[in-house]
Amino acid sequence: MTKTNEKIHVLADESLGGIKREYVEVDRKAEVGDKIVIVDKKYPDDIYKNGDIFTVDREVPPGSGYVGSDGAASDMNTGGLIYRGEYRVLEPTNIVHIDDPDGTERYEMVDRKAEVGEKVIVTKSDDFPKGLIDTVEYCYEFSDYGSIDLVEGADDLKYLDAAYEEYRVLVPVESEEEPQPSDLIDxxxxxxxxxxxxxxxxxxxxxxxxxxxxxxxRHGEELEALKYAAKETDGKVAHLEADIEESFPATDAPLVFICRKPGRFEVYQDGKKLHGVMSVRINAKVGEFATHEIEYISGATEEERQ
Structure with a gap:
């Protein structure tokens, strides 16, 4: 690993066949597969140190920001646990480092149609290895996708069908001996x-x-069930009210006589139940005032009324 400054790191990118690629530090929670760099080691017993780079193998637990890496595991830290404040995530940029006869040069990978004589890098193909760097020999003008012929190619193949394969044009980046993070990278x-x-x-x-x-x-189903239960309850209440009205007539009349069984009856006068009643004689004719006589059991009236 070559560290160009405190925020930019140059690492081999396996998705590009091991081509060196620039990564920038980003302060966020890492996810499985991310590359991270240690920036603030917490515990002396851990085997890693500031500047070490690892790949995240697991989140401990997911979403917490705590991660585990097999490369950071030790006898004291068997799970390779790395705390959230100890690392920064490394995000890939479009800048790659290519070895030329004159030395290593920095190039920007640009997504556009290539022109004859330009240098390209293969990023997706079934015919060419990923990360293959070659020069464009011919451009197919009729191709909407930018299909090209390569100068060298691979396995006697030179035609790259951009409808199914992908490449990026390599544009030289003017750089100083100690490149600094540009606004674009930020x-x-x-x-x-x-x-x-x-x-x-x-x-x-x-x-x-x-x-x-x-x-x-779920709430809709529960509401329908409650509505159905309410309807059933309303029906039962209506039946009960009818039964009560039929079985227990109103007791707010001047005189109410209720005979439930032979020899057993109840008498209500002006809404109050009378106690100690022995007999009742009622005289009533249509169009005339009704009269009644009540015979009480001696000595029982007072006791019953208490």
């Missing part, structure tokens, strides 16, 4: 961080929407 780093944050936020929102949708369905 923008790329910030954009990469923002994109990662938005993707995580998008996943979280989708999960919440799915949960709310499921809750709405």
């Amino acid at each position: 923008v790329i780093a910030n954009l990469a961080t923002r994109v990662a944050e938005l993707e995580r936020e998008n996943r979280r929102i989708k999960d919440e929407i799915d949960t709310l949708h499921k809750d709405n369905l």
